[in-house]
Amino acid sequence: MSSNFNPIRYSIITEKNPREILMLRGSGCKWRRCTFCDYHLDYSKDEAANYALNASHLAQVTGIYHKLEVINSGSIVDLDSNTLHLIRQTCIDKKIEELHFECHWMHRKELPAVISFFEGAGITVKVKIGVETFDAEYRESYLCKGIDETEPARIAQGFHEVCLLFGLDGQTVDSMRSDIETGLANFERVCVNLMVENTTRIKPNQKVLQNFLTELYPVYKDNERVDILIENTDFGVGKEQ
Ligand code: SF4
Numbered sequence: 001m002s003s004n005f006n007p008i009r010y011s012i013i014t015e016k017n018p019r020e021i022l023m024l025r026g027s028g029c030k031w032r033r034c035t036f037c038d039y040h041l042d043y044s045k046d047e048a049a050n051y052a053l054n055a056s057h058l059a060q061v062t063g064i065y066h067k068l069e070v071i072n073s074g075s076i077v078d079l080d081s082n083t084l085h086l087i088r089q090t091c092i093d094k095k096i097e098e099l100h101f102e103c104h105w106m107h108r109k110e111l112p113a114v115i116s117f118f119e120g121a122g123i124t125v126k127v128k129i130g131v132e133t134f135d136a137e138y139r140e141s142y143l144c145k146g147i148d149e150t151e152p153a154r155i156a157q158g159f160h161e162v163c164l165l166f167g168l169d170g171q172t173v174d175s176m177r178s179d180i181e182t183g184l185a186n187f188e189r190v191c192v193n194l195m196v197e198n199t200t201r202i203k204p205n206q207k208v209l210q211n212f213l214t215e216l217y218p219v220y221k222d223n224e225r226v227d228i229l230i231e232n233t234d235f236g237v238g239k240e241q
Pocket of ligand 1: 029030031032033034037038039040073074104130
């Protein structure tokens with residue numbers, strides 16, 4: 001990812017849980033150690049510049065589905081306060097009833113205050129956590145995800161949706177199926193991301209990807225509670241313009 005990364009930041013998801021989606025910019029992921037990730041490079045320490053950028057894209061929101069997802073390079077708490085206020089005001093103005101955003105495990109104790117900030121305005125909040133796999137040893141030793149809890153039900157406390165990452169060395173059809181089923185049993189929704197080539201040393205395993213596409217994609221592709229991103233830009237944001 002280059003330093004002058006200029007992605008598409010607004011899109012509309014028309015299938016499965018239809019919603020508008022915005023890719024905003026914050027001060028940067030505070031974890032930054034996930035071995036597979038270079039997404040955290042989309043950040044700036046200039047709060048005023050972030051707010052100006054975020055405001056220009058929040059202005060695109062129409063409220064068409066009364067649901068909005070905001071993502072950024074890390075967690076909701078990495079967004080500046082003016083942006084958070086503008087998200088809330090945009091939800092009020094555009095009659096958005098449900099707001100989705102992401103948060104890393106390390107910020108879970110900060111979440112109740114953020115949720116109350118929005119729910120106080122009558123907006124239902126759904127928080128997504130990237131877990132990638134419920135195999136805790138694999139997750140922490142290979143992916144360095146930074147979740148010091150092994151029990152899925154305890155990880156799920158305070159979160160509503162989970163991201164999983166497939167297409168990695170060592171994953172099997174059984175392990176991926178187990179991850180999806182564990183996700184569905186403990187969270188309202190599951191978002192499967194397939195590993196794509198990026199600037200990190202973690203490379204997609206083509207055989208594992210093929211196994212997923214052949215054996216599991218047909219099983220879950222029509223499940224309303226499962227989003228599957230074959231490319232990480234499939235929600236329409238994140239692609240260079
Ligand atoms: S928490 Fe998210 S943004 Fe931060 S390094 Fe991990 S995957 Fe990347």
